[in-house]
Amino acid sequence: MLEILASPFATCLVLTGILCYFGIHVIMREVIFVDLALAQVAAMGAAVGALIGFDPHSVQGYVAALGFTLVGAAIFTLGRFRDARVPQEAIIGIVYAVSTAAALLIFGLWVFLKREPKLVDTL
Numbered sequence: 001m002l003e004i005l006a007s008p009f010a011t012c013l014v015l016t017g018i019l020c021y022f023g024i025h026v027i028m029r030e031v032i033f034v035d036l037a038l039a040q041v042a043a044m045g046a047a048v049g050a051l052i053g054f055d056p057h058s059v060q061g062y063v064a065a066l067g068f069t070l071v072g073a074a075i076f077t078l079g080r081f082r083d084a085r086v087p088q089e090a091i092i093g094i095v096y097a098v099s100t101a102a103a104l105l106i107f108g109l110w111v112f113l114k115r116e117p118k119l120v121d122t123l
Contacts, residue, residue, distance in 0.1 A: 047106035
């Protein structure tokens, strides 16, 4: 029994150390809610992919969401300045709110166009 549990236990110990290290750096850099913002950016990417015509459960839908997430992460990375007048947490909050609102609007438009296919030609 101990032979079976030795490897998972060692993995838990290693992951605890790694996650503590990452957690300290996240708190030091004051980017606590960046994961939530990037999740909403990914949802916006999935919404844009669905609006374009990709199936949300397909590889193309995944690539659309991943592409938006990578662009958002690059913007967060490159947008960090030493003498910032606006704190990065405020920018992260704005990105979160705008991405959430945009994803809801895009998904609403997608559902509307699915129900009214004759209006697709007018857009």
